[in-house]
Amino acid sequence: MTKAIEEKGIAVVHACSIVPISKTVGANRILPTVAIPHPFGDPDKDPEEEKKMRKELVEKALRALATPIDQQQVF
Amino acid sequence: MAARYRAIFCLNQFFGGLGGEDKAYLAPQLLEGARGPGIFLERLVPEVEVVATLVCGDNYLAEKTELAISEILALLRPWFENEEKDRVHLLLAGPAFNAGRYGLACGAICKAVRECFAVPAVTAMYPENPAVEEYRKDVLIARAGEDVMAMEESLKNMAGLACKLLQGEELLPGRDDYIPQGRRKNYFAEKSGAVRAVDMLLKKLAGEPFSTEYVMPVFDRVAPAPAVQDMAIARLALVTSGGIVPHGNPDRIEAANASRFGAYPLQGLSAFSAETHQSAHGGYDATFANENPNRILPLDVVRELEAEGAFGSLHDTYYATVGNGTSVANAKKYGSEIAKRLLADGVQAVILTST
Amino acid sequence: MAFERGDITVADVRFGGQTKLREKMLFLDEKALTDFLLSRDDRIANCLVSIARPGDSIRILCVKDVLQPSCKIRDDGPGVGRRHNLDNVAVVTCGKIVGFQEGIIDMSGPGALYTPFSGTLNVVLDVNVIPGLTPHQHEDTIRNAGHAAADFLGEAGRSVAPDTLQSYAALEETAASPDLPRVVYVYMLLSQGLLHDTYVFGRNAREGMPRTIDPVMLLDGAITSGNCVSACDKNSSWHHQHNPLLRELYLRHGRDLNFTGVVLTNEPVRLAAKEESAEKTIALIQGMNADGVILSKEGFGNPDADQMLLTRGLEKAGIKLVAISDEFAGPDGASQSLADTAEEADAVVSVGNANERILLPPMERLLGPVSDLRRLAGAWPHSLHEDGSLEVELQAIIGATNELGMQTLSCREV
Incomplete structure (x- = not known):
């Protein structure tokens, strides 16, 4: 999906837990996340802290989208 | 034996007997009866009668492919759409041996004829012919020798495979001499997977030749899209393969090998919640996602960042599918459809989340 | 004993x-x-x-x-x-x-x-x-x-x-010719939470992995399934009780190979854990002086990454490996079969396209x-x-593409 969207010139950041799979299928901007069942969360953290971490991840995603790259990059 | 199958035979200007390199720009023409290798073929494979020969110049087809193909289809149409008794059953092209331009022409013609008239269209090439990679998935390519010295066996092989197709027989690599078409198909082996694994390892350890049952693919790449120039005014969209859908899964997106994606409104939503949304994904423990779907698609903090001006605005639909045993071909299709909608709304950036 | x-x-x-x-x-x-x-x-x-x-x-x-x-x-x-x-x-x-x-x-x-x-x-x-x-x-x-x-x-x-009635001695007590290649079986266990768990001696395999285990323990039913999903390639408790790779390795022990041991490893949900698990597994196998490894799997998708991490690492360490996997090549077989791949995976046994x-x-x-x-x-x-x-699709049938190699089903390019 990432590639098909990117082909149209739209910048995509692929946020996923298992980076090697993302690398293999050829996403360009890759953002590593927490874990498969909760990429943007961590049930072990208290809700406040969890949300703070989630926000930081999204901020990182936005930075990745604004970063010029010429090849695959893990942020 | 009387001929059972009526064929159109396709040749380039040289094999069609119309000239050499000087005639390479010859436009397609249809000649009655068999010519050159076609005459030889009728002798070798009496089941096949060549009713007409299509000849086209190598360069004409290579340089004006679209035009040439439309001309060829127009020439052939009457033959394939004839009354039952006069109808032509198949198209044969080549053999192209190791000739690149000729190979590309045979491939293009066979592909077009197969798609347009739904009849078997078979060619033959040397496995290293550059046209093989281009067309093997769409066109049945019989294995041919490297040059014209192999004419007899190549013709026999090509026509033999075509006859099998017409009889509805399945072709199998190893038994039939053709170039595999990139489709994976199940079969029952003689030994269990465990026995085959130990056999393979012992061969590998002994340095003996072995064949893997799955050759690692090479993935195609897409050039990175340019970075977003000014995030403060950019339009952002959210997409997920993590299966976050409105409660009750209204589109019934499957838990595995999803056959569709869903497009769901975000207007007026400041966050997902356990009451409004859920996971339809069957590949991971959905407890955490169902408790708080923002853990998969972080809408809550995206809205906060939107309010803070970290980016311009949010596209008011999000797209979701289930990436669980979903084929790459389907994923690609969903991606293209989603991309169309995003472009129409001026979206410049996407966060795509996966589990 | x-x-x-x-x-x-x-x-x-x-x-x-x-x-x-x-x-x-x-x-x-x-x-x-x-x-x-x-x-x-x-x-x-x-x-x-x-x-x-x-x-x-x-x-x-x-x-x-x-x-x-x-x-x-x-x-x-x-x-x-x-x-x-x-x-x-x-x-x-x-x-x-x-x-x-x-x-x-x-x-x-x-x-x-x-x-x-x-x-x-x-x-x-x-x-x-x-x-x-x-x-x-x-x-x-x-x-x-x-x-x-x-x-x-x-x-x-x-x-x-x-x-x-068959008698099995603990592996270290059974003699084998030093000329035969030393083969280790690496047994990947799905361990990802609700519906995707495996138990070793009744304990969830999320903890304490990787580890070695004497294969006689496995014959005695040490591993049970807690995986209720992914019908085609889950290893049910019955599959663990009847692991065909164990049977084959015992059978050929002393004849074609030296069955050197079994390493259990897991398929965690975090990448760092996957990498750590792979590293530890490789170190364990190196410590056993293995010449070759058979690697079985459970599930598909992210476990492909575990399999490829191990394949890459072991081949780089000079240990020859054969991996068993099923494929998800789409109903027409024309799609990409695996979620992750590695150049080093040159010896793969395919147990079938589950999308067929x-x-x-x-x-x-x-x-x-x-x-x-x-x-x-x-x-x-x-x-x-x-x-x-x-x-x-075959993925709905229990055990259809079992990645311990129980079935004869395979897949080829046509």
């Missing part, structure tokens, strides 16, 4: 009288079994017991696990003593859909070719739980009921002389939560036709 495994072949299973095995006939006291299950777990509302025999016109729906009834005759600890198995009898647990991917067993017809359980005498338990349970509790209830029923039935073989479709004809009897059949049709790549036939 040896372990003895006695296999008892049963001619048929019948309801009636006291539960016992007499002259090859297994008699099952249905009421005693359900009473036993209900008395030991108050989360079970009711339990329906049926028998499905090879060749029957029966389709079993929403299968969670399959287990072989067995009992320890002389229990001198795990991997020591003697165990009796009812060889061709299986307990099949089914229940309402929790994880979407519970599977199907057809006892006859074209679907029967794809599952080992069309060849076993199946005691089918359709377990209904009380309302208000969480999914975790629901699965826990059914999993435990399966084990209890297998123990209950297994008792019938306690005082019966087995048809075959099959039409399962209507059956006279449906066992399991029949009311969920419609839900199955929507929640899974299934379509239920008017006449009761079911078009499914």
Whole structure:
């Protein structure tokens, strides 16, 4: 999906837990996340802290989208 | 034996007997009866009668492919759409041996004829012919020798495979001499997977030749899209393969090998919640996602960042599918459809989340 | 100290009288079994017991696990003593859909070719739980009921002389020629939370991995399944009890190879954990002076990454490897088969394309939560036709693309 969207010139950041799979299928901007069942969360953290971490991840995603790259990059 | 199958035979200007390199720009023409290798073929494979020969110049087809193909289809149409008794059953092209331009022409013609008239269209090439990679998935390519010295066996092989197709027989690599078409198909082996694994390892350890049952693919790449120039005014969209859908899964997106994606409104939503949304994904423990779907698609903090001006605005639909045993071909299709909608709304950036 | 495994072949299973095995006939006291299950777990509302025999016109729906009834005759600890198995009898647990991917067993017809359980005498338990349970509790209830029923039935073989009795010594005590290649079996266990767990000596395999284990422990039933999803390539408890790779490696030990040991490893959910697990596994294998490794798998998608991490690392360390995997190449076989790949994976055994479709004809009897059949049709790549036939992908059939290599199914390019 990432590639098909990117082909149209739209910048995509692929946020996923298992980076090697993302690398293999050829996403360009890759953002590593927490874990498969909760990429943007961590049930072990208290809700406040969890949300703070989630926000930081999204901020990182936005930075990745604004970063010029010429090849695959893990942020 | 009387001929059972009526064929159109396709040749380039040289094999069609119309000239050499000087005639390479010859436009397609249809000649009655068999010519050159076609005459030889009728002798070798009496089941096949060549009713007409299509000849086209190598360069004409290579340089004006679209035009040439439309001309060829127009020439052939009457033959394939004839009354039952006069109808032509198949198209044969080549053999192209190791000739690149000729190979590309045979491939293009066979592909077009197969798609347009739904009849078997078979060619033959040397496995290293550059046209093989281009067309093997769409066109049945019989294995041919490297040059014209192999004419007899190549013709026999090509026509033999075509006859099998017409009889509805399945072709199998190893038994039939053709170039595999990139489709994976199940079969029952003689030994269990465990026995085959130990056999393979012992061969590998002994340095003996072995064949893997799955050759690692090479993935195609897409050039990175340019970075977003000014995030403060950019339009952002959210997409997920993590299966976050409105409660009750209204589109019934499957838990595995999803056959569709869903497009769901975000207007007026400041966050997902356990009451409004859920996971339809069957590949991971959905407890955490169902408790708080923002853990998969972080809408809550995206809205906060939107309010803070970290980016311009949010596209008011999000797209979701289930990436669980979903084929790459389907994923690609969903991606293209989603991309169309995003472009129409001026979206410049996407966060795509996966589990 | 040896372990003895006695296999008892049963001619048929019948309801009636006291539960016992007499002259090859297994008699099952249905009421005693359900009473036993209900008395030991108050989360079970009711339990329906049926028998499905090879060749029957029966389709079993929403299968969670399959287990072989067995009992320890002389229990001198795990991997020591003697165990009796009812060889061709299986307990099949089914229940309402929790994880979407519970599977199907057809006892006859074209679907029967794809599952080992069309060849076993199946005691089918359709377990209904009380309302208000969480999914975790629901699965826990059914999993435990399966084990209890297998123990209950297994008792019938306690005082019966087995048809075959095989003795296994611990690996380090068995001599093998130093000239033969040293082969280690790496056994990947799915361990990802609800519905995707595996238990080693009853403990969740999320903890304490990787580790070595003496294969006699495995023959003695050390590993059980808690994975209720991904029907085609989950390793049911029965598969763990019958691991075909162990059988093959024992058979060839001292003849073609030196069976050097088994390493259990997991398939965690975080990348850092996957990498750490792979590194530790590779270090363990290097410490065993292995020449070659066979790598089995459970599941698909992210476990492909575990398999490729191990493949890359071991091949780079000079250890030759063969990996077993199924494929998800789309119904037409034209799509990419694996989620992750590695250049070093030059020796792969394919156990089939799980996306390939099959039409399962209507059956006279449906066992399991029949009311969920419609839900199955929507929640899974299934379509239920008017006449009761079911078009499914092979991934719906229990054990169809088993990645321990149980089946003969394979896949090739055509």
